[in-house]
Amino acid sequence: PHAPLVLGIESSCDETGVAIVRGQELLGNAVASSVEEHARFGGVIPEIASRAHLEAMVPMIDQACTEAGVRLRDVDAIAVTSGPGLAGALLVGVAAAKTLAFALDKPLYGINHLIAHVGVDVLDHGRLPTPMVALLVSGGHTNLLLVKDICTDVVSLGQTIDDAAGEAYDKVARLLDLPYPGGPHIDRLAAQGDPRAIAFPRGLTSGRDMQRHRYDFSFSGLKTAVARWVETRRAAGAEIPVADVAASFQEAVADVLTRKAVLACVENGATHLLIGGGVAANGRLRALAEQRCAEAGITVRVPRPTLCTDNGAMVAALGSQLVMAGATPSPLELPTDSSMPI
Ligand code: KG4
Ligand code: ZN
Numbered sequence: 001p002h003a004p005l006v007l008g009i010e011s012s013c014d015e016t017g018v019a020i021v022r023g024q025e026l027l028g029n030a031v032a033s034s035v036e037e038h039a040r041f042g043g044v045i046p047e048i049a050s051r052a053h054l055e056a057m058v059p060m061i062d063q064a065c066t067e068a069g070v071r072l073r074d075v076d077a078i079a080v081t082s083g084p085g086l087a088g089a090l091l092v093g094v095a096a097a098k099t100l101a102f103a104l105d106k107p108l109y110g111i112n113h114l115i116a117h118v119g120v121d122v123l124d125h126g127r128l129p130t131p132m133v134a135l136l137v138s139g140g141h142t143n144l145l146l147v148k149d150i151c152t153d154v155v156s157l158g159q160t161i162d163d164a165a166g167e168a169y170d171k172v173a174r175l176l177d178l179p180y181p182g183g184p185h186i187d188r189l190a191a192q193g194d195p196r197a198i199a200f201p202r203g204l205t206s207g208r209d210m211q212r213h214r215y216d217f218s219f220s221g222l223k224t225a226v227a228r229w230v231e232t233r234r235a236a237g238a239e240i241p242v243a244d245v246a247a248s249f250q251e252a253v254a255d256v257l258t259r260k261a262v263l264a265c266v267e268n269g270a271t272h273l274l275i276g277g278g279v280a281a282n283g284r285l286r287a288l289a290e291q292r293c294a295e296a297g298i299t300v301r302v303p304r305p306t307l308c309t310d311n312g313a314m315v316a317a318l319g320s321q322l323v324m325a326g327a328t329p330s331p332l333e334l335p336t337d338s339s340m341p342i
Helices: 035-041 046-068 087-104 113-119 165-175 183-190 207-212 220-235 242-267 283-295 312-324
Strands: 005-010 015-022 025-033 077-083 108-112 132-137 142-149 153-159 272-276 299-301
Touching: 005 046, 005 087, 005 312, 015 046, 015 312, 025 046, 025 312, 035 046, 046 087, 077 087, 077 113, 077 312, 087 108, 108 113, 108 312, 113 132, 113 142, 113 272, 113 312, 132 242, 142 242, 153 242, 165 183, 165 220, 165 242, 183 242, 183 283, 220 242, 242 272, 242 283, 272 283, 283 299
Parallel strands: 005 077, 077 108, 132 272, 272 299
Antiparallel strands: 005 015, 015 025, 132 142, 142 153
């Protein structure tokens, strides 16, 4: 039996992604982003994202098919992100996926966006070694997952209790008058700064906080600490050492993320750590993860950058693994769940 041809649709945030995968091979991957429409607001505006999905969806379906050189009628299954994410944004993708599944008479698979961030790595590095810990870091999420079986057994170890890591990057960037999204700008500036210049707080890493939130994260205290530091300097009429602030902030984020991710691997017998989401592009996070994982005998896996940010390939890849595992398709009544648990 040939590997299944799966079309995947992603619309949980500001990327409209459609991709076609055969087995573990990526054939076509079309992504449209509304990020520029959100830039002047400094964050994603749900209503704008929904409208952008509605406009981009059919063109992206066309583009993915063209890239893959396949016709819609040849697709064996349709996979779609049904949560978590922005409610209105999810509705656009799910409605499109249901329409295709119904019209083509193909099975539909509702996909958890977070698990798809992990499943996508089969397209770059093949089968997932399990148990594996996944650190998902983007503008919308910060999660630690324990993956025992990508299709049937993924457990949430922890998550942010306030801001997502990327959100903290974007807010600190705004404070430093950098454009949105700020992560790449801070990353670039930090390379010229001293990460030990300012001692910013490491949230939930000691005492009772650590006991209660062993695998959880908190970045709002860090963001506030940076804001206070910058405001105090400004009020005194002093110049802001932007590179040092960026480097010190970035060090605090990377330190906490990698410390807890390595701890999660060690305590759960995982020999591999997967890092996904837009913040996985961060230079310091990757370097520190490599260093600390090497010390603990853990192998780091990071999908190529275009597969770390939101895209349809991750949905198609997980859909394909579900089809091959013989998972039961979703009913055509498939609901969306903006706060879908793992
Ligand atoms: O996965 P993504 O494209 O979209 C979602 O948020 O779902 O992630 C975007 C986030 C933004 O917050 C952006 O500032 C951050 O990822 N980001 C980075 C870097 N590149 C993107 N953060 C730190 N360093 C980077 N190099
Ligand atoms: Zn995502």
